[in-house]
Amino acid sequence: MGSKAVSFDPSVLCSNLKSLRETAHMSQTDIAKKLGVSQNSVWKYESGKAEPSLAVLLWYSREFGISVDSLLLKKEGEND
Numbered sequence: 001m002g003s004k005a006v007s008f009d010p011s012v013l014c015s016n017l018k019s020l021r022e023t024a025h026m027s028q029t030d031i032a033k034k035l036g037v038s039q040n041s042v043w044k045y046e047s048g049k050a051e052p053s054l055a056v057l058l059w060y061s062r063e064f065g066i067s068v069d070s071l072l073l074k075k076e077g078e079n080d
Helices: 010-023 028-035 039-047 054-064 068-072
Strands: none
Touching: 010 039, 010 054, 010 068, 028 039, 028 054, 039 068, 054 068
8 A cells, every 4th residue: 555755834734723713713812712822822823933732733633623634734636
């Protein structure tokens, strides 16, 4: 069984985090309170100024009912 190499693009994660928050009609402050971090930290995650920890990625995964893979990777068929 062959598998393709996966290339991580940080901008995909940033975009996905912001999109999930906006779709849920939540502010950065709302997310920050739930995560126990500052609003500035959430802004940094969404703008690519900081990488979220694994614990933060797992929180997003559970909170929004999606896999960590879905946070990190483009959907199949998406183009740049």
